[in-house]
Amino acid sequence: MAAYEVLSGKRVVLGVSASIAAYKAVSVASALTQAGALVDVVMTPEAQELVRPLSFQAITHRPVLSEMFHLLAETDIGHVTLGHRADVVVVAPATAHTLAKLSLGLADDLITTTVLATRAPLVLAPAMDAGMYDNSAVRENVARLRERGAVVVEPEWGRMASGLVGQGRLAEAPTIVETLRVVLGRGGDLADWRVVVTAGGTREAIDPVRFVSNHSSGKMGYAVAVAARDRGAEVVLISAPSALAPPLGVESRPVVNAEEMHRAVAKAIDAADLLVMAAAVADYRPRQAADRKIKKHGGELLLRLVPTTDILADTAGMANDCLIRVGFAAETDELIEHARGKLERKRLDLIVANDISELESGFGSDTNRVVLLDRTGGRRDLPLLPKPEVAHHILDEAIRIQAERIG
Ligand code: CTP
Numbered sequence: 001m002a003a004y005e006v007l008s009g010k011r012v013v014l015g016v017s018a019s020i021a022a023y024k025a026v027s028v029a030s031a032l033t034q035a036g037a038l039v040d041v042v043m044t045p046e047a048q049e050l051v052r053p054l055s056f057q058a059i060t061h062r063p064v065l066s067e068m069f070h071l072l073a074e075t076d077i078g079h080v081t082l083g084h085r086a087d088v089v090v091v092a093p094a095t096a097h098t099l100a101k102l103s104l105g106l107a108d109d110l111i112t113t114t115v116l117a118t119r120a121p122l123v124l125a126p127a128m129d130a131g132m133y134d135n136s137a138v139r140e141n142v143a144r145l146r147e148r149g150a151v152v153v154e155p156e157w158g159r160m161a162s163g164l165v166g167q168g169r170l171a172e173a174p175t176i177v178e179t180l181r182v183v184l185g186r187g188g189d190l191a192d193w194r195v196v197v198t199a200g201g202t203r204e205a206i207d208p209v210r211f212v213s214n215h216s217s218g219k220m221g222y223a224v225a226v227a228a229r230d231r232g233a234e235v236v237l238i239s240a241p242s243a244l245a246p247p248l249g250v251e252s253r254p255v256v257n258a259e260e261m262h263r264a265v266a267k268a269i270d271a272a273d274l275l276v277m278a279a280a281v282a283d284y285r286p287r288q289a290a291d292r293k294i295k296k297h298g299g300e301l302l303l304r305l306v307p308t309t310d311i312l313a314d315t316a317g318m319a320n321d322c323l324i325r326v327g328f329a330a331e332t333d334e335l336i337e338h339a340r341g342k343l344e345r346k347r348l349d350l351i352v353a354n355d356i357s358e359l360e361s362g363f364g365s366d367t368n369r370v371v372l373l374d375r376t377g378g379r380r381d382l383p384l385l386p387k388p389e390v391a392h393h394i395l396d397e398a399i400r401i402q403a404e405r406i407g
Helices: 020-034 052-062 081-085 097-106 110-117 136-147 173-185 219-229 258-271 311-318 335-345 388-405
Strands: 012-017 038-043 087-094 124-127 156-159 165-171 194-199 234-239 253-254 274-277 285-287 305-307 324-331 352-355 369-375 378-380
Touching: 012 020, 012 081, 012 110, 020 038, 020 052, 020 087, 020 173, 038 052, 038 110, 081 110, 087 097, 087 110, 087 173, 097 110, 097 124, 097 136, 097 311, 124 136, 124 173, 165 219, 194 219, 194 258, 219 234, 219 388, 234 258, 234 274, 258 274, 274 311, 274 388, 311 324, 324 335, 324 388, 335 369, 352 388, 369 388, 378 388
Parallel strands: 012 038, 012 087, 087 124, 194 234, 194 274, 234 253, 274 324, 324 352
Antiparallel strands: 156 165, 285 305, 352 369, 369 378
Protein backbone atom coordinates (compact mmCIF):
# COMPACT_ATOMS: atom_id res chain seq x y z
CA MET A 1 0.00 0.00 0.00
CA ALA A 2 1.35 3.44 -0.89
CA ALA A 3 2.53 5.44 2.09
CA TYR A 4 0.17 8.34 1.31
CA GLU A 5 -3.01 6.48 0.42
CA VAL A 6 -5.86 8.83 1.32
CA LEU A 7 -8.22 5.87 1.80
CA SER A 8 -5.95 4.17 4.30
CA GLY A 9 -7.63 3.79 7.69
CA LYS A 10 -10.78 5.59 6.52
CA ARG A 11 -14.20 4.26 7.50
CA VAL A 12 -16.33 3.85 4.41
CA VAL A 13 -19.98 2.81 4.55
CA LEU A 14 -20.87 1.21 1.22
CA GLY A 15 -24.64 1.07 0.69
CA VAL A 16 -25.75 -1.46 -1.92
CA SER A 17 -29.30 -1.19 -3.20
CA ALA A 18 -31.10 -3.58 -5.54
CA SER A 19 -29.87 -2.86 -9.04
CA ILE A 20 -28.65 -5.61 -11.33
CA ALA A 21 -25.31 -3.73 -11.15
CA ALA A 22 -24.97 -4.68 -7.44
CA TYR A 23 -22.30 -7.22 -8.39
CA LYS A 24 -20.02 -4.34 -9.41
CA ALA A 25 -20.13 -3.10 -5.81
CA VAL A 26 -18.02 -6.15 -4.92
CA SER A 27 -15.17 -4.65 -6.98
CA VAL A 28 -15.67 -1.31 -5.23
CA ALA A 29 -15.50 -3.02 -1.80
CA SER A 30 -12.41 -4.91 -2.92
CA ALA A 31 -10.54 -1.86 -4.21
CA LEU A 32 -11.38 0.13 -1.07
CA THR A 33 -10.26 -2.68 1.22
CA GLN A 34 -7.03 -3.13 -0.72
CA ALA A 35 -6.37 0.59 -0.31
CA GLY A 36 -6.62 0.13 3.46
CA ALA A 37 -10.16 1.42 4.09
CA LEU A 38 -12.45 -0.19 6.67
CA VAL A 39 -15.51 -0.97 4.61
CA ASP A 40 -18.90 -1.58 6.20
CA VAL A 41 -21.29 -2.88 3.58
CA VAL A 42 -24.97 -2.17 4.12
CA MET A 43 -27.40 -3.94 1.80
CA THR A 44 -31.10 -3.64 1.25
CA PRO A 45 -32.88 -7.02 1.62
CA GLU A 46 -33.65 -6.92 -2.13
CA ALA A 47 -29.99 -6.39 -3.00
CA GLN A 48 -29.21 -9.60 -1.15
CA GLU A 49 -31.31 -11.43 -3.73
CA LEU A 50 -28.84 -10.25 -6.37
CA VAL A 51 -25.51 -10.65 -4.55
CA ARG A 52 -24.87 -12.79 -1.49
CA PRO A 53 -23.65 -10.83 1.55
CA LEU A 54 -20.92 -13.43 1.95
CA SER A 55 -19.20 -12.10 -1.19
CA PHE A 56 -18.75 -8.73 0.51
CA GLN A 57 -17.93 -10.22 3.88
CA ALA A 58 -15.14 -12.37 2.43
CA ILE A 59 -13.59 -9.28 0.85
CA THR A 60 -14.05 -6.71 3.60
CA HIS A 61 -13.51 -9.11 6.52
CA ARG A 62 -16.35 -7.32 8.25
CA PRO A 63 -19.97 -8.30 8.82
CA VAL A 64 -22.45 -7.14 6.20
CA LEU A 65 -25.36 -5.23 7.68
CA SER A 66 -28.91 -5.15 6.50
CA GLU A 67 -31.52 -5.39 9.21
CA MET A 68 -32.10 -2.18 11.12
CA PHE A 69 -32.73 -3.68 14.55
CA HIS A 70 -31.29 -7.18 14.29
CA LEU A 71 -27.69 -6.22 14.43
CA LEU A 72 -24.99 -8.13 16.25
CA ALA A 73 -24.80 -5.49 18.94
CA GLU A 74 -27.38 -2.75 18.59
CA THR A 75 -25.67 -0.73 21.33
CA ASP A 76 -22.45 -0.62 19.36
CA ILE A 77 -23.11 -0.73 15.64
CA GLY A 78 -26.64 0.58 15.73
CA HIS A 79 -28.59 1.95 12.81
CA VAL A 80 -27.24 5.43 13.43
CA THR A 81 -23.83 4.66 14.90
CA LEU A 82 -22.60 3.44 11.55
CA GLY A 83 -23.31 6.84 10.03
CA HIS A 84 -21.77 8.70 12.96
CA ARG A 85 -18.51 6.83 12.62
CA ALA A 86 -18.21 7.03 8.86
CA ASP A 87 -15.65 9.21 7.09
CA VAL A 88 -17.68 8.88 3.91
CA VAL A 89 -20.92 7.15 2.90
CA VAL A 90 -21.26 5.88 -0.65
CA VAL A 91 -24.35 4.30 -2.16
CA ALA A 92 -23.36 2.22 -5.19
CA PRO A 93 -25.52 1.24 -6.91
CA ALA A 94 -28.19 3.76 -5.92
CA THR A 95 -31.50 2.76 -7.51
CA ALA A 96 -34.20 5.23 -8.53
CA HIS A 97 -36.18 4.05 -5.50
CA THR A 98 -33.31 4.60 -3.04
CA LEU A 99 -32.58 8.04 -4.56
CA ALA A 100 -36.26 8.96 -4.11
CA LYS A 101 -36.21 7.89 -0.47
CA LEU A 102 -32.97 9.78 0.19
CA SER A 103 -34.34 12.85 -1.49
CA LEU A 104 -37.44 12.76 0.72
CA GLY A 105 -35.52 11.89 3.86
CA LEU A 106 -37.33 8.60 4.38
CA ALA A 107 -35.72 6.19 6.80
CA ASP A 108 -37.09 2.71 6.31
CA ASP A 109 -33.91 0.71 5.87
CA LEU A 110 -30.31 0.75 7.05
CA ILE A 111 -28.99 2.67 4.02
CA THR A 112 -31.47 5.52 4.39
CA THR A 113 -31.10 5.74 8.18
CA THR A 114 -27.31 5.76 7.88
CA VAL A 115 -27.44 8.57 5.32
CA LEU A 116 -29.80 10.59 7.52
CA ALA A 117 -27.66 10.06 10.61
CA THR A 118 -24.28 10.82 9.10
CA ARG A 119 -22.42 14.07 8.87
CA ALA A 120 -19.87 12.51 6.57
CA PRO A 121 -19.86 13.38 2.87
CA LEU A 122 -22.30 11.41 0.73
CA VAL A 123 -21.41 9.93 -2.65
CA LEU A 124 -24.14 8.49 -4.85
CA ALA A 125 -23.59 6.25 -7.87
CA PRO A 126 -26.97 5.83 -9.57
CA ALA A 127 -27.80 2.80 -11.72
CA MET A 128 -31.08 2.11 -13.44
CA ASP A 129 -32.57 0.99 -16.72
CA ALA A 130 -32.51 3.15 -19.85
CA GLY A 131 -35.01 5.97 -19.77
CA MET A 132 -35.39 5.99 -16.00
CA TYR A 133 -32.41 8.27 -15.40
CA ASP A 134 -33.94 10.80 -17.81
CA ASN A 135 -37.25 10.75 -16.00
CA SER A 136 -37.93 14.16 -14.48
CA ALA A 137 -38.80 12.61 -11.09
CA VAL A 138 -35.36 10.98 -10.93
CA ARG A 139 -33.65 14.11 -12.28
CA GLU A 140 -35.32 16.25 -9.62
CA ASN A 141 -34.32 13.84 -6.85
CA VAL A 142 -30.71 13.78 -8.03
CA ALA A 143 -30.65 17.58 -8.36
CA ARG A 144 -32.06 17.99 -4.85
CA LEU A 145 -29.51 15.59 -3.38
CA ARG A 146 -26.74 17.46 -5.19
CA GLU A 147 -27.98 20.76 -3.77
CA ARG A 148 -27.69 19.26 -0.31
CA GLY A 149 -24.05 18.46 -0.99
CA ALA A 150 -24.11 14.90 -2.30
CA VAL A 151 -21.49 14.07 -4.90
CA VAL A 152 -23.04 12.16 -7.80
CA VAL A 153 -20.98 9.75 -9.89
CA GLU A 154 -22.86 9.96 -13.16
CA PRO A 155 -24.02 6.63 -14.62
CA GLU A 156 -22.47 5.72 -17.94
CA TRP A 157 -24.03 5.33 -21.35
CA GLY A 158 -24.30 1.86 -22.81
CA ARG A 159 -26.24 -1.33 -23.11
CA MET A 160 -28.39 -2.25 -20.11
CA ALA A 161 -29.29 -5.66 -18.74
CA SER A 162 -32.70 -5.18 -20.41
CA GLY A 163 -31.02 -4.83 -23.81
CA LEU A 164 -31.92 -1.16 -24.06
CA VAL A 165 -29.22 1.42 -24.69
CA GLY A 166 -29.03 4.65 -22.72
CA GLN A 167 -27.55 6.36 -19.66
CA GLY A 168 -27.94 4.28 -16.54
CA ARG A 169 -25.06 1.83 -16.26
CA LEU A 170 -23.33 2.05 -12.90
CA ALA A 171 -20.01 3.90 -13.20
CA GLU A 172 -17.02 1.58 -13.20
CA ALA A 173 -15.46 0.71 -9.83
CA PRO A 174 -12.22 2.74 -10.40
CA THR A 175 -14.29 5.88 -11.09
CA ILE A 176 -16.29 5.41 -7.88
CA VAL A 177 -13.13 4.75 -5.84
CA GLU A 178 -11.37 7.76 -7.41
CA THR A 179 -14.35 9.96 -6.50
CA LEU A 180 -14.05 8.80 -2.89
CA ARG A 181 -10.37 9.80 -2.91
CA VAL A 182 -11.30 13.27 -4.17
CA VAL A 183 -13.99 13.65 -1.49
CA LEU A 184 -11.82 12.32 1.35
CA GLY A 185 -8.86 14.44 0.23
CA ARG A 186 -10.72 17.67 1.01
CA GLY A 187 -9.35 19.15 4.18
CA GLY A 188 -5.91 17.58 3.62
CA ASP A 189 -2.66 19.44 4.32
CA LEU A 190 -2.87 21.21 0.93
CA ALA A 191 -6.40 22.52 1.45
CA ASP A 192 -6.43 26.21 0.38
CA TRP A 193 -3.47 25.61 -1.96
CA ARG A 194 -3.77 26.27 -5.65
CA VAL A 195 -1.35 24.03 -7.49
CA VAL A 196 -0.44 24.29 -11.17
CA VAL A 197 1.20 21.24 -12.73
CA THR A 198 2.49 20.78 -16.27
CA ALA A 199 2.93 17.35 -17.81
CA GLY A 200 3.76 15.48 -21.00
CA GLY A 201 5.98 16.29 -23.95
CA THR A 202 5.10 19.27 -26.12
CA ARG A 203 4.67 18.75 -29.86
CA GLU A 204 6.14 21.30 -32.24
CA ALA A 205 4.61 21.11 -35.69
CA ILE A 206 6.75 20.56 -38.78
CA ASP A 207 3.74 20.42 -41.08
CA PRO A 208 0.07 19.37 -40.57
CA VAL A 209 1.16 15.73 -40.26
CA ARG A 210 4.50 15.71 -38.43
CA PHE A 211 5.95 17.16 -35.29
CA VAL A 212 9.09 17.31 -33.13
CA SER A 213 8.56 15.89 -29.64
CA ASN A 214 10.12 13.68 -26.95
CA HIS A 215 9.49 10.49 -25.01
CA SER A 216 7.70 12.03 -22.01
CA SER A 217 4.68 9.92 -20.96
CA GLY A 218 3.19 12.50 -18.60
CA LYS A 219 3.16 9.97 -15.73
CA MET A 220 5.22 12.07 -13.31
CA GLY A 221 3.19 15.25 -13.82
CA TYR A 222 -0.13 13.40 -13.60
CA ALA A 223 1.06 11.74 -10.39
CA VAL A 224 1.86 15.17 -8.89
CA ALA A 225 -1.58 16.48 -9.91
CA VAL A 226 -3.38 13.50 -8.36
CA ALA A 227 -1.26 13.59 -5.19
CA ALA A 228 -1.99 17.30 -4.69
CA ARG A 229 -5.70 16.68 -5.30
CA ASP A 230 -5.72 13.85 -2.74
CA ARG A 231 -4.28 16.28 -0.18
CA GLY A 232 -7.03 18.82 -0.77
CA ALA A 233 -5.43 21.21 -3.27
CA GLU A 234 -7.25 22.89 -6.09
CA VAL A 235 -5.26 21.61 -9.06
CA VAL A 236 -4.84 22.86 -12.61
CA LEU A 237 -3.13 20.32 -14.88
CA ILE A 238 -1.70 21.81 -18.07
CA SER A 239 -0.93 18.80 -20.19
CA ALA A 240 0.75 18.31 -23.52
CA PRO A 241 -0.67 15.29 -25.41
CA SER A 242 -0.53 12.16 -23.23
CA ALA A 243 -2.12 8.72 -23.36
CA LEU A 244 -3.24 9.17 -19.75
CA ALA A 245 -6.87 9.96 -18.91
CA PRO A 246 -7.51 13.38 -17.33
CA PRO A 247 -7.69 12.72 -13.57
CA LEU A 248 -10.99 13.23 -11.75
CA GLY A 249 -11.26 16.26 -9.53
CA VAL A 250 -8.51 18.13 -11.37
CA GLU A 251 -9.01 21.00 -13.82
CA SER A 252 -7.41 19.77 -17.03
CA ARG A 253 -6.16 22.24 -19.62
CA PRO A 254 -4.86 20.42 -22.68
CA VAL A 255 -2.23 22.14 -24.82
CA VAL A 256 -0.11 20.95 -27.76
CA ASN A 257 3.04 23.02 -28.11
CA ALA A 258 5.44 25.03 -25.95
CA GLU A 259 3.88 28.35 -26.89
CA GLU A 260 0.40 27.22 -25.83
CA MET A 261 1.83 25.79 -22.62
CA HIS A 262 3.59 29.09 -21.93
CA ARG A 263 0.34 31.04 -22.30
CA ALA A 264 -1.61 28.55 -20.16
CA VAL A 265 1.02 28.64 -17.38
CA ALA A 266 1.21 32.44 -17.39
CA LYS A 267 -2.57 32.60 -16.98
CA ALA A 268 -2.83 29.88 -14.32
CA ILE A 269 -0.05 30.97 -11.93
CA ASP A 270 -1.58 34.32 -11.11
CA ALA A 271 -3.19 33.17 -7.88
CA ALA A 272 -1.24 29.93 -7.44
CA ASP A 273 0.83 28.78 -4.46
CA LEU A 274 2.85 26.14 -6.29
CA LEU A 275 4.01 25.52 -9.85
CA VAL A 276 5.43 22.10 -10.68
CA MET A 277 6.90 22.05 -14.20
CA ALA A 278 7.06 18.32 -14.87
CA ALA A 279 6.45 18.78 -18.60
CA ALA A 280 9.20 17.99 -21.05
CA VAL A 281 8.98 21.25 -22.98
CA ALA A 282 10.66 21.25 -26.38
CA ASP A 283 13.69 23.51 -26.25
CA TYR A 284 13.46 24.06 -30.01
CA ARG A 285 10.67 24.23 -32.54
CA PRO A 286 10.64 24.36 -36.35
CA ARG A 287 11.06 27.99 -37.35
CA GLN A 288 8.03 27.81 -39.60
CA ALA A 289 5.43 25.04 -39.61
CA ALA A 290 4.55 24.29 -43.25
CA ASP A 291 0.87 24.87 -44.16
CA ARG A 292 0.80 21.77 -46.31
CA LYS A 293 2.28 18.33 -45.96
CA ILE A 294 5.94 18.37 -46.99
CA LYS A 295 6.32 15.94 -49.91
CA LYS A 296 9.41 13.79 -50.13
CA HIS A 297 12.04 14.39 -52.74
CA GLY A 298 15.32 12.67 -53.30
CA GLY A 299 17.73 14.91 -51.40
CA GLU A 300 18.24 15.87 -47.75
CA LEU A 301 15.63 17.83 -45.90
CA LEU A 302 16.91 20.63 -43.72
CA LEU A 303 14.79 21.45 -40.69
CA ARG A 304 15.61 24.83 -39.20
CA LEU A 305 14.84 25.01 -35.48
CA VAL A 306 14.54 28.08 -33.27
CA PRO A 307 14.54 28.15 -29.44
CA THR A 308 11.26 28.16 -27.55
CA THR A 309 10.75 30.40 -24.53
CA ASP A 310 11.95 28.83 -21.29
CA ILE A 311 8.61 28.81 -19.48
CA LEU A 312 10.01 28.15 -16.04
CA ALA A 313 12.70 30.84 -16.30
CA ASP A 314 10.09 33.27 -17.59
CA THR A 315 7.83 32.72 -14.57
CA ALA A 316 10.60 34.00 -12.27
CA GLY A 317 9.75 37.51 -13.40
CA MET A 318 5.99 37.29 -13.68
CA ALA A 319 5.16 35.12 -10.67
CA ASN A 320 3.41 36.38 -7.58
CA ASP A 321 5.70 36.56 -4.52
CA CYS A 322 4.12 33.55 -2.82
CA LEU A 323 4.57 31.14 -5.72
CA ILE A 324 6.86 28.18 -5.02
CA ARG A 325 8.45 27.09 -8.31
CA VAL A 326 9.61 23.53 -8.86
CA GLY A 327 11.46 22.32 -11.93
CA PHE A 328 12.72 18.97 -13.20
CA ALA A 329 16.13 18.14 -14.58
CA ALA A 330 16.24 15.00 -16.66
CA GLU A 331 19.90 14.27 -17.29
CA THR A 332 22.07 11.56 -18.74
CA ASP A 333 25.32 12.72 -17.07
CA GLU A 334 26.65 15.05 -14.36
CA LEU A 335 23.23 14.88 -12.70
CA ILE A 336 23.79 17.07 -9.65
CA GLU A 337 25.96 19.69 -11.38
CA HIS A 338 23.49 20.15 -14.25
CA ALA A 339 20.50 20.20 -11.90
CA ARG A 340 22.12 22.78 -9.60
CA GLY A 341 22.90 24.90 -12.65
CA LYS A 342 19.22 24.86 -13.69
CA LEU A 343 18.08 25.60 -10.14
CA GLU A 344 20.27 28.74 -10.15
CA ARG A 345 19.59 29.88 -13.71
CA LYS A 346 15.83 29.51 -13.45
CA ARG A 347 15.82 30.84 -9.84
CA LEU A 348 13.82 27.85 -8.62
CA ASP A 349 12.84 26.91 -5.08
CA LEU A 350 13.33 23.21 -5.76
CA ILE A 351 14.60 21.01 -8.56
CA VAL A 352 13.85 17.33 -9.02
CA ALA A 353 16.90 15.72 -10.62
CA ASN A 354 16.64 12.34 -12.25
CA ASP A 355 19.09 10.29 -14.24
CA ILE A 356 17.14 9.12 -17.26
CA SER A 357 19.89 6.76 -18.35
CA GLU A 358 18.86 4.49 -15.45
CA LEU A 359 16.44 1.81 -16.60
CA GLU A 360 13.81 2.28 -13.86
CA SER A 361 13.92 6.09 -14.00
CA GLY A 362 13.65 6.61 -17.72
CA PHE A 363 10.77 8.08 -19.70
CA GLY A 364 7.57 6.07 -19.48
CA SER A 365 8.56 4.04 -16.42
CA ASP A 366 6.28 3.79 -13.39
CA THR A 367 9.14 4.43 -10.98
CA ASN A 368 11.68 7.14 -10.50
CA ARG A 369 14.88 7.63 -8.50
CA VAL A 370 15.32 11.34 -7.87
CA VAL A 371 17.41 13.78 -5.91
CA LEU A 372 15.66 16.85 -4.53
CA LEU A 373 17.81 19.98 -4.42
CA ASP A 374 16.66 23.26 -2.91
CA ARG A 375 17.98 26.79 -3.20
CA THR A 376 19.51 26.81 0.28
CA GLY A 377 21.83 23.95 -0.64
CA GLY A 378 19.62 21.21 0.84
CA ARG A 379 19.78 17.79 -0.83
CA ARG A 380 17.59 14.70 -0.41
CA ASP A 381 18.39 11.50 -2.26
CA LEU A 382 15.21 9.41 -2.52
CA PRO A 383 15.31 5.68 -3.20
CA LEU A 384 13.70 4.14 -6.28
CA LEU A 385 9.97 4.79 -5.72
CA PRO A 386 6.68 4.58 -7.63
CA LYS A 387 5.99 7.97 -9.24
CA PRO A 388 2.96 8.68 -6.97
CA GLU A 389 5.25 8.42 -3.94
CA VAL A 390 7.87 10.66 -5.54
CA ALA A 391 5.02 13.13 -6.12
CA HIS A 392 4.14 13.18 -2.41
CA HIS A 393 7.78 13.80 -1.45
CA ILE A 394 7.86 16.81 -3.81
CA LEU A 395 4.68 18.14 -2.18
CA ASP A 396 6.18 17.59 1.31
CA GLU A 397 9.15 19.71 0.24
CA ALA A 398 6.84 22.45 -1.06
CA ILE A 399 5.02 22.53 2.29
CA ARG A 400 8.36 22.73 4.11
CA ILE A 401 9.56 25.58 1.86
CA GLN A 402 6.35 27.52 2.46
CA ALA A 403 6.59 27.00 6.23
CA GLU A 404 10.19 28.27 6.20
CA ARG A 405 9.18 31.33 4.18
CA ILE A 406 6.45 32.21 6.60
CA GLY A 407 8.99 31.67 9.36
N1 CTP B 1 11.39 23.99 -19.18
C1 CTP B 1 10.55 25.05 -19.44
N2 CTP B 1 10.53 25.61 -20.70
C2 CTP B 1 11.34 25.16 -21.66
C3 CTP B 1 12.22 24.07 -21.38
C4 CTP B 1 12.20 23.52 -20.13
O1 CTP B 1 9.81 25.48 -18.56
N3 CTP B 1 11.30 25.72 -22.85
C5 CTP B 1 11.37 23.42 -17.81
C6 CTP B 1 11.03 21.94 -17.76
O2 CTP B 1 9.67 21.74 -17.58
C7 CTP B 1 11.82 21.45 -16.55
C8 CTP B 1 13.01 22.39 -16.50
O3 CTP B 1 12.66 23.52 -17.28
O4 CTP B 1 11.12 21.61 -15.35
C9 CTP B 1 14.28 21.79 -17.03
O5 CTP B 1 14.15 21.49 -18.36
P1 CTP B 1 15.40 21.12 -19.33
O6 CTP B 1 14.90 21.10 -20.72
O7 CTP B 1 16.06 19.88 -18.85
O8 CTP B 1 16.36 22.30 -19.02
P2 CTP B 1 17.18 23.20 -19.98
O9 CTP B 1 17.47 24.40 -19.17
O10 CTP B 1 16.46 23.39 -21.24
O11 CTP B 1 18.55 22.42 -20.17
P3 CTP B 1 19.08 21.33 -21.24
O12 CTP B 1 17.96 21.09 -22.21
O13 CTP B 1 20.26 21.95 -21.83
O14 CTP B 1 19.39 20.12 -20.42
